[in-house]
Amino acid sequence: MNLKQLAHMLALSQTTVSRALNGYPEVNEETRRRVMDAAKRHGYRPNPSARRLATGKSGMIGYVLPTGAAVDIDPHFVEFLSGLGDYARSHELDLVLSPADADDQETTYRRIVANRQVDAVYISSPRPTDRRVALVNTLGIPFIVHGRSEGCGFDYPYLDIDNEGAFHEAARLLVQLGHRRLALINGDDRETFAIHRERGMRRALAASGLMLDDRHVSSVVMTEENGYRAARRLLEQDGAPTAIACSSLIMALGVVRAVRDLGLSIPGDVSLIAHDDVFPWLKPENFSVPLSTTRSSIRLAGARIAERLAARISGLEDGARGEVWPVDLVIRGSVAGAPG
Amino acid sequence: MNLKQLAHMLALSQTTVSRALNGYPEVNEETRRRVMDAAKRHGYRPNPSARRLATGKSGMIGYVLPTGAAVDIDPHFVEFLSGLGDYARSHELDLVLSPADADDQETTYRRIVANRQVDAVYISSPRPTDRRVALVNTLGIPFIVHGRSEGCGFDYPYLDIDNEGAFHEAARLLVQLGHRRLALINGDDRETFAIHRERGMRRALAASGLMLDDRHVSSVVMTEENGYRAARRLLEQDGAPTAIACSSLIMALGVVRAVRDLGLSIPGDVSLIAHDDVFPWLKPENFSVPLSTTRSSIRLAGARIAERLAARISGLEDGARGEVWPVDLVIRGSVAGAPG
DNA sequence: CACCAAAGCCAAAGCGCTTTGGAAGACTCT
DNA sequence: AGAGTCTTCCAAAGCGCTTTGGCTTTGGTG
Numbered sequence: 001m002n003l004k005q006l007a008h009m010l011a012l013s014q015t016t017v018s019r020a021l022n023g024y025p026e027v028n029e030e031t032r033r034r035v036m037d038a039a040k041r042h043g044y045r046p047n048p049s050a051r052r053l054a055t056g057k058s059g060m061i062g063y064v065l066p067t068g069a070a071v072d073i074d075p076h077f078v079e080f081l082s083g084l085g086d087y088a089r090s091h092e093l094d095l096v097l098s099p100a101d102a103d104d105q106e107t108t109y110r111r112i113v114a115n116r117q118v119d120a121v122y123i124s125s126p127r128p129t130d131r132r133v134a135l136v137n138t139l140g141i142p143f144i145v146h147g148r149s150e151g152c153g154f155d156y157p158y159l160d161i162d163n164e165g166a167f168h169e170a171a172r173l174l175v176q177l178g179h180r181r182l183a184l185i186n187g188d189d190r191e192t193f194a195i196h197r198e199r200g201m202r203r204a205l206a207a208s209g210l211m212l213d214d215r216h217v218s219s220v221v222m223t224e225e226n227g228y229r230a231a232r233r234l235l236e237q238d239g240a241p242t243a244i245a246c247s248s249l250i251m252a253l254g255v256v257r258a259v260r261d262l263g264l265s266i267p268g269d270v271s272l273i274a275h276d277d278v279f280p281w282l283k284p285e286n287f288s289v290p291l292s293t294t295r296s297s298i299r300l301a302g303a304r305i306a307e308r309l310a311a312r313i314s315g316l317e318d319g320a321r322g323e324v325w326p327v328d329l330v331i332r333g334s335v336a337g338a339p340g
Numbered sequence: 341m342n343l344k345q346l347a348h349m350l351a352l353s354q355t356t357v358s359r360a361l362n363g364y365p366e367v368n369e370e371t372r373r374r375v376m377d378a379a380k381r382h383g384y385r386p387n388p389s390a391r392r393l394a395t396g397k398s399g400m401i402g403y404v405l406p407t408g409a410a411v412d413i414d415p416h417f418v419e420f421l422s423g424l425g426d427y428a429r430s431h432e433l434d435l436v437l438s439p440a441d442a443d444d445q446e447t448t449y450r451r452i453v454a455n456r457q458v459d460a461v462y463i464s465s466p467r468p469t470d471r472r473v474a475l476v477n478t479l480g481i482p483f484i485v486h487g488r489s490e491g492c493g494f495d496y497p498y499l500d501i502d503n504e505g506a507f508h509e510a511a512r513l514l515v516q517l518g519h520r521r522l523a524l525i526n527g528d529d530r531e532t533f534a535i536h537r538e539r540g541m542r543r544a545l546a547a548s549g550l551m552l553d554d555r556h557v558s559s560v561v562m563t564e565e566n567g568y569r570a571a572r573r574l575l576e577q578d579g580a581p582t583a584i585a586c587s588s589l590i591m592a593l594g595v596v597r598a599v600r601d602l603g604l605s606i607p608g609d610v611s612l613i614a615h616d617d618v619f620p621w622l623k624p625e626n627f628s629v630p631l632s633t634t635r636s637s638i639r640l641a642g643a644r645i646a647e648r649l650a651a652r653i654s655g656l657e658d659g660a661r662g663e664v665w666p667v668d669l670v671i672r673g674s675v676a677g678a679p680g
Numbered sequence: 681c682a683c684c685a686a687a688g689c690c691a692a693a694g695c696g697c698t699t700t701g702g703a704a705g706a707c708t709c710t
Numbered sequence: 711a712g713a714g715t716c717t718t719c720c721a722a723a724g725c726g727c728t729t730t731g732g733c734t735t736t737g738g739t740g
Contacts, residue, residue: 049392050726067425085407085439099425223621281563390696
């Protein structure tokens, strides 16, 4: 059932039927009703390929997926996707993942824009002066950044959580508890979120006349193993920290293991706070010692980004609005006063 | 730069240019070279929307993503995606995720097929007599099932790992080590993989005249918390098992925690074997007691499925070939002879 | 009553590609 | 030399939609 047939059986022109269905004003309400009715009755659905060719709109949002034998997709991605998908579903938006060589994403961005494959894209895990955001900005496709870039020299729309504030609060709490030697096991510090977290910690420490010892900062890909290694390195050195902030629950698993391996205890010997993106399959309250966390649902962020992308596509949103979500500090058993 | 312009500047017809580029035989090799050359030089890329409209082919593969507030996407998905994306990239295939109400995926399947949105789809986490595979089968779109359905009444192409064999081997090992009371902490037993694993265990036990006590079988969504609960329930009952097979590393985290909470030890009091899908961020060898596993890379499966889908799209593969991959049994410190 | 604007509809021209149905020229064969 | 066969190319007709420009009809105005 295509437009032609539908128009024919309604004894109307394709023009009118098309307009009726797409809500254009120059069609009689009575006629519109007839058309809508017939369309529904016959299950007419406009062919998206044809519509795309005619309008250039695809009804899909895009994401360039960095791939490669040595490239791992962040497990957070799936949670983000849950949220995004949940919103997208209710709006019949599809998501297209365009795999790209991790070292050359530009080609792929150019392709999907030139081909009009998607109406909007989002960018995740941005870095300072991220080339991708500069790129999509000049390419002129609607986009939103999940996270923030820095020093781009222009404004852009984004959704980020208050990483700096979160780790500021976490550090402040630890300092209040008497800790003087804090450590940070961070994610890849080429990414902005990690930079912000470190900044937040340093700021909190500075406010009390303390400093974050460089030897107390690790910046690694967020795996259990790296969490373990970083924690061991920290805890085995002279002047070991008495409190650790950790950028992910998965790394925290490794930290907990390291602490145990060293015969230490949480929070007796070392306090621990980790960032929790809220996974359904790994919860901080279920750690052997319930984990204090800075918490922000990455899933909600996914839904919100989908919502804003949809708004941008339909022209309801424009400009470079940045949105920063506060982060909860949830205190559980893994923090205590400094030992000694 | 579109076909018309290109044809014009070559003083050829669109027909010839199109054919030259698409490798049709009825064009002079000399001419083809000229065309190819000009196309490359001017960076001509056929408009996919137009091509789609004309051919019905989209150059994308599809996946219907069950979503909903209460629906969690399996974290395995992201690893699978890594593999899929890695292959897809090299073939300029995009992946479109169509979010669907988890309770009504059929509508979405019908839509993407009717709309010709994708050239092929894959189905994951199939159940026995899964309606989705019957559906896509009748809809006539190329597809591959990741996993197996059962009792569909027809053959279909799939890629699965030998879950039954894996857990058969795992159980056999445990029995050889003297264990008599084995337990299984399984995934959702409405899914075929879980059924196969249980079957494998039962078969191995039966071969030694043993049985899998129903009270020793849990079937739960694979989260750390559920692993913990299941393990506690098992280990606190009379006639507690001395060995546990567990369907995922994430659940195994919970099992380990439960064992520790109960003051027991691995492998002294209880042996543990888990299935490992090979995550980069959580490795069995890094468990406090290195975990014995049945191992199969879900990432490789993703790549293979992409490869086969591409083959089916281009007609290189057809029929209902099923492919079953063997699973490695990797023995580490978490298994030992039965206590007592 | 003539005039004009607005409302409601339509024919046809795209969008950029593939594919069908020739057609012209070169070549072979009897 | 005439007939048949390749080879190589082309014009034009789709694919199914949107949108432009224009054509009636209606109702209101001076």
